[in-house]
Amino acid sequence: MHREYRFAIRERRAANCWRGAMRIAIDTLFEHPDRPSSAVDYLKNLAKYLPRAGPEHSYYLFVSRRNARHFRDLQNLNIRLVNCLASNEHVALRILVQQSLLPIQMHRRRFDVLFSPGNVCPLLGDFCRILKINTLHHYHTPKLIGRTRSAYRRVAFLKSAEKADRVIANTSATKKEIHQFLGVPESKISIVAEASYDFYRPLSDDQTRGVRERYGLNRSYILFASTLYPYKNAETLIRAFAKLTAPEPGDLELVIAGRDCDSQQVKLEAIAWGLGVRREVRFLGFVPPEDLAFLYSGARVFVYPSLAETFGKPLVEAMCCGVPIVASNTTCIPEVVGDAGILVNPLDVEQMANAIQEAAVNNKLRTSLIICGLERARQFSWGTSARETLRVIEEAANERYRQRTVCALSDAR
Numbered sequence: 387m388h389r390e391y392r393f394a395i396r397e398r399r400a401a402n403c404w405r406g407a408m409r410i411a412i413d414t415l416f417e418h419p420d421r422p423s424s425a426v427d428y429l430k431n432l433a434k435y436l437p438r439a440g441p442e443h444s445y446y447l448f449v450s451r452r453n454a455r456h457f458r459d460l461q462n463l464n465i466r467l468v469n470c471l472a473s474n475e476h477v478a479l480r481i482l483v484q485q486s487l488l489p490i491q492m493h494r495r496r497f498d499v500l501f502s503p504g505n506v507c508p509l510l511g512d513f514c515r516i517l518k519i520n521t522l523h524h525y526h527t528p529k530l531i532g533r534t535r536s537a538y539r540r541v542a543f544l545k546s547a548e549k550a551d552r553v554i555a556n557t558s559a560t561k562k563e564i565h566q567f568l569g570v571p572e573s574k575i576s577i578v579a580e581a582s583y584d585f586y587r588p589l590s591d592d593q594t595r596g597v598r599e600r601y602g603l604n605r606s607y608i609l610f611a612s613t614l615y616p617y618k619n620a621e622t623l624i625r626a627f628a629k630l631t632a633p634e635p636g637d638l639e640l641v642i643a644g645r646d647c648d649s650q651q652v653k654l655e656a657i658a659w660g661l662g663v664r665r666e667v668r669f670l671g672f673v674p675p676e677d678l679a680f681l682y683s684g685a686r687v688f689v690y691p692s693l694a695e696t697f698g699k700p701l702v703e704a705m706c707c708g709v710p711i712v713a714s715n716t717t718c719i720p721e722v723v724g725d726a727g728i729l730v731n732p733l734d735v736e737q738m739a740n741a742i743q744e745a746a747v748n749n750k751l752r753t754s755l756i757i758c759g760l761e762r763a764r765q766f767s768w769g770t771s772a773r774e775t776l777r778v779i780e781e782a783a784n785e786r787y788r789q790r791t792v793c794a795l796s797d798a799r
Contacts, residue, residue, distance in 0.1 A: 407442045407443055407444065408443045408444070408498040408499060408779075408780075408783060409443070409444050409446065409495070409496065409497045409498050409499075410436075410443050410444065410445050410446070410497070410498065410499045410501060410779060411445075411446045411447075411448060411468070411488075411491070411492060411495075411497040411499065411500045411501065412429070412432070412433065412445065412446070412447050412448065412500075412501045412503070413448045413484065413488065413500065413501070413502045413503065413504060413507070414429050414447050414448060414449050414453065414456070414457065414473070414504075415448055415449070415450060415453070415470060415472070415473045415474065415480050415483060415484055415504070416473070416474055416480070416503075416504030416505070416506075417429065417453050417456065417473060417474060417504075418453065418473065418474040418475055419450065419452035419453040419455065419456070419473060419474075419475055420452075420475065421645060421672075422453075422456060423613065424612075424613075424699055424700075425503070425504070425520065426456050427582075427583065427675060427699070428503065428580055428699075429447075429456070429457070429503065430456065430457065430460065431581065431583070431768040431771075431772075432503070432768070432771070432772055432775065433445065433447060433457065433460045433465055434460060434768070435768045435769055435771070435772035436772045436775070436776060437462075437464040437465060438769070438772065439769070439772040439773045439775075439776045440776045440780075441464065443464075443776075444464060444466075445464060445465045445466070446465075446466050446467075446468050446495070446497065447460075447465065447466070447467050447468065448468050448470045448488060448491070449467050449468065449469060449470065449473070450469065450470060450471060450472050450473035450475075450480075451469055451471075452473060452475060453473040453474070453475075454467055454469070468491060468495070470483050470487055470488065470491065471483055471487065481506075481542075484506065484507075484508055485508050485509060485510065486508075486510070488500065488508045488511075489508045489510045489511030489513075490511075492508075492511055492513045493511060493513070497513065498513070498514060498783055499513070499514040499515075499516060499779050499782070499783050500513060500514070500515050500516070501516045501518070501775075501779060502515065502516065502517050502518065502546070502550075503518040503520070503554075504518070504520070505517075505518070505519050505520055505521060505539070505542070505543055505546070506542045506543065506546045507546045507549060507550055508549075509545055509546070509549050514551050514782055514783050514786045515549060515550045515551050516550065516551065516552050516553075516554065516778060516779050516782055517546055517547060517549075517550035517552070517553050517554070518553070518554040518555075518556075519543065519547065519553060519554070519555060519560070519564055519568075519696070520556070520696050520697070521539075521696055522543075522560070522563050522564070522567055522694070522696060523617055523694050524536040524539040524540055524543075525540075525563070525567045526617070526693065526694035526717070527616070527617045527693055527694055530615070530616035530617045530693075531617075543568060544568055544569075547564065547568045547569075547570050548570075550574075551782040551785070551786060552574055552575075552576060552778050552781070552782040553570050553574055553575045553576070554575075554576050554577075554578050554775065554778060555575055555576070555577055555578075555696070556577070556578060556579055556580050556696060556697040556718075557577065557579070557696065557697055557718035557721050557722065558577055558718075558721060559696075559717055559718035559721050560577075560696040560697070560717075560718055561575045561577055563696075563717075576774070576778045578771055578774040578775050578778065579697075579765070579766055579770070579771060579774075580697055580699055580702070580766065580771055581702060581766040581767050581768045581770070581771050582699060582702045582703045582706055582763075582766065583675055583679075583703075585675075585676060585679050586678075586679050586682065586702075586703045586706035586707055587679070587683075587706055587707060587708075588683055588706075588707055588708035588760070589679065589680060589683035589684075589707070590683075591684070593680070593683070594680040594681075594683050594684040596680075597677055597680035597681065597684075598680065598681070598684050601641075601668075601670055601673075601677075601681070602668070603639070603641060603668070603681075603684065605637045605638065605639050606637055606638050606639070606686045606746075607638065607639040607640065607641045607668070607684075607685055607686060608627060608630075608638065608639070608640045608641065608685065608686060608687050608688075608689055608742060608746070609641050609643065609681060609682065609685035609687070609688045609689070609704075609709070610623055610640070610641070610642045610643065610644070610688075610689050610690070610691075611643040611644055611673070611678060611681070611682070611688070611700050611703075611704075612644045612690070612692070612700055613644045613645045613647050614642075614644050614645065614646050614647045614650040614651060614654070615647050615650070616647075616648070616650060617692060617693045617694055618644075618691070618692050618693075619691040619692055619693050619714070619732050619733075620642060620650070620654055620691070621653075621654060621657055622691050622732060622733060622735060622738060623640070623689055623691045623738065624640065624654060624657050624658050624661065624663070624667060625657070625661065625735045626689075626691075626735050626736075626738035626739040626742060627640040627663060627666070627667070627739075627742070628658075628661040628662070628663045629735065629736070629739035630739055630742060630743055630746075638666065638686070638746075639666050639667070639668055640663070640666060640667045640668065641668045641670060641681065641685070642654070642667065642668065642669050642670065643670045643671075643672075643673040643678065643681060644670075644671075644672065644673070645671060645672040646671065651669055654667075654669075655667075655669070678703065679703075679707060682703060682704050682706075682707035682709050683707045683708065683709065685704075685709045686709075686710075686745075686746045687709065687710050687711070687712055687742055687745040687746050688700075688704040688709045688710070688711050688712070689711075689712045689713070689738075689742060690704075690711065690712075690713040690714065690719070691712075691713070691714055691730075691732045691738060692713075692714050692716070692719065692732065693714065693716060693732055693733075694716060694717050695714075695716070695717050695718055695719055695722075696717070696718060697718060697722065698713075698718065698719055698722055701713060701719065701722050701723055701727070702722065702763060702766045704759070705723075705726055705759035705760065705762055705763040706759075706760070706763040708756045708759065708760055709756070709759070710727070710728075710745040710746075710751070710752050710755040710756060710759070711723060711726060711727030711728070711745075711755065711759060712727060712728045712730060712738065712741045712742050712745050713727050713728075713729055713730070714729065714730065714731075714732035715729035715730060715731060715732075716732060723762075724758070724762050725758050725762075726755060726758040726759035726761075726762045726763075727755060727759070728741040728744065728745055728755070
């Protein structure tokens with residue numbers, strides 16, 4: 387009788403959600419210490435808001451000695467840094483660390499869950515894994531990624547998705563592609579949208595003047611903001627801009643804010659020279675997020691001509707700052723932008739040029755796009771993103787807990 391009672395108690399526990407406090411690890415090693423991507427903003431905001439969403443849990447960031455500088459300000463009683471030797475400054479070593487050292491750390495420190503927001507997770511070890519897939523460009527534009535990198539991603543992403551307990555996508559379009567390309571059941575994929583920093587908001591001309599002058603922006607300008615990956619398609623944007631300025635350059639500039647990648651800037655500069663608009667195309671290089679808020683607000687139009695995206699965070703940033711948007715009609719971009727921008731074929735130079743022209747000079751259209759953008763931007767918040775992410779983590783941990791309890795009960799019987 388006493389034995390049957392114990393089994394009944396265990397079965398009831400197995401049927402209920404596990405509400406206990408957890409030790410949650412987050413992998414940040416895919417971020418370069420000196421050349422961070424926009425994903426570092428995601429990591430910092432997530433680490434800031436997760437403890438608010440689930441203060442009963444403890445959070446541990448896997449960092450390297452060098453990339454830890456991005457996260458030191460976040461340390462408190464509920465967020466701690468765990469040194470794991472190498473991050474993306476040594477790609478091969480970083481991969482080795484993720485696949486070998488992280489499982490050891492998970493076991494040694496008795497962490498309950500590993501959240502891997504950088505497309506891959508460890509394949510070894512018995513612990514709960516949540517994987518966030520941010521890019522599928524190796525399927526959309528493999529030639530622009532490179533043969534070696536594309537081949538690695540195909541294998542690593544597939545194996546990671548198979549090993550993960552749950553997969554997070556940031557749009558429904560990305561969810562469909564994860565299901566299509568990686569064969570992940572849709573029931574295993576959760577959609578959690580991203581957001582932008584609180585300091586992205588509309589700023590007046592007087593407020594933006596100082597930053598614009600510091601970057602030498604004294605004329606009206608069209609803005610593009612992103613790392614210069616080939617798939618971001620800045621080449622077509624320059625060709626479209628040349629249509630606006632021909633035959634006279636006038637007072638309009640094209641401002642390209644973003645870190646160079648694989649010497650793309652040299653190629654883009656050559657295209658601008660060939661089109662006769664090099665003096666009107668400004669390359670600013672990397673711009674800190676705090677300055678970007680001023681550049682967005684000061685822009686006449688923000689253009690995002692990317693060939694493929696899984697979210698496109700600059701779109702949300704631009705909407706928060708009240709700037710009209712012209713963007714590609716591909717992948718998830720229409721889902722993010724909604725009616726807050728003009729969508730164009732990213733390879734149609736004429737269509738892109740006409741859309742930019744309309745967004746720049748048609749005041750009625752500009753006002754409509756700005757109002758729609760500000761309204762849509764309110765749908766993206768880090769508080770919501772953190773709560774939804776934690777919900778996925780808890781559900782996956784609960785499910786694993788229930789499965790283990792049921793297995794233990796079966797073995798005991």
